Amino acid sequence: MSSVVGLFVCLACGGVFPAYINWCTLCGVAGLVVVRGERPRSGIDDATETTTARALVSRAWKRLVVAAYDITLGPGALVAVTGDAGMGKSTFGVRLADSMAGPAVIGSYEEQPGPALASRLARCGAKRDDLHIIGRCGLDRLAAFVEEKHAIALVVDSVQVAGIRPRDLRKLMTLIPRLSVLVAVSQVNKLGEISGTNELAHESDVVVHCADMMWTLRKSRYEPTPTEPRMILDLARANDAKEE
Numbered sequence: 001m002s003s004v005v006g007l008f009v010c011l012a013c014g015g016v017f018p019a020y021i022n023w024c025t026l027c028g029v030a031g032l033v034v035v036r037g038e039r040p041r042s043g044i045d046d047a048t049e050t051t052t053a054r055a056l057v058s059r060a061w062k063r064l065v066v067a068a069y070d071i072t073l074g075p076g077a078l079v080a081v082t083g084d085a086g087m088g089k090s091t092f093g094v095r096l097a098d099s100m101a102g103p104a105v106i107g108s109y110e111e112q113p114g115p116a117l118a119s120r121l122a123r124c125g126a127k128r129d130d131l132h133i134i135g136r137c138g139l140d141r142l143a144a145f146v147e148e149k150h151a152i153a154l155v156v157d158s159v160q161v162a163g164i165r166p167r168d169l170r171k172l173m174t175l176i177p178r179l180s181v182l183v184a185v186s187q188v189n190k191l192g193e194i195s196g197t198n199e200l201a202h203e204s205d206v207v208v209h210c211a212d213m214m215w216t217l218r219k220s221r222y223e224p225t226p227t228e229p230r231m232i233l234d235l236a237r238a239n240d241a242k243e244e
Contacts, residue, residue: 068099083210088232093155102152103130157185166203
């Protein structure tokens with residue numbers, strides 16, 4: 001690995017280092033210091049995806065209800081949520097996961113579980129006991145947590161910080177058939193720090209773009225793609241939920 005200043009990051013605590021080290025000197029976790037935008041090798045890399053023709057065909061005709069948004073998804077849907085910082089991507093992911101009829105997991109890589117995330121959950125009225133949060137971790141730990149919680153929906157926020165590639169997301173969904181929806185939050189900025197943006201858009205079944213707390217459906221293989229922006233968060237409705 002090349003020692004480019006600030007290129008190495010600890011997936012456990014977010015610490016940045018000028019050169020590769022085996023264990024993080026800030027949090028003490030070993031094996032999670034990687035090149036920014038990449039991840040450690042995991043057992044999932046060697047796992048083989050298997051299924052049957054019947055299982056694939058039976059899932060193909062089903063549709064999922066997303067109560068928070070007027071959007072159509074099918075089982076196994078990979079949803080990319082893109083946009084600049086502060087435009088509502090994370091809020092969109094929280095509301096979508098919270099509205100699914102079953103356990104959900106939020107992989108919070110962008111910000112560790114704490115006051116900022118708690119504030120976002122409160123604004124969205126997300127108080128369910130089966131909406132589980134996990135902080136920065138490796139891909140194997142994330143997969144184990146999703147299976148442990150019997151989650152049907154997973155939000156990865158963000159895929160760039162986690163170092164998870166689009167093909168990793170697809171493989172994760174194949175290896176965990178119960179996982180019906182995977183939301184990949186992806187920040188786009190002018191510094192060129194995000195890699196694989198086009199690959200993510202190409203691989204995804206649905207692409208949602210967020211701007212000024214409004215969302216627009218850019219791509220969908222389940223329905224026509226309207227162009228009019230719609231609100232990410234109904235503040236009046238969220239406040240009612242918060243007071244309950």
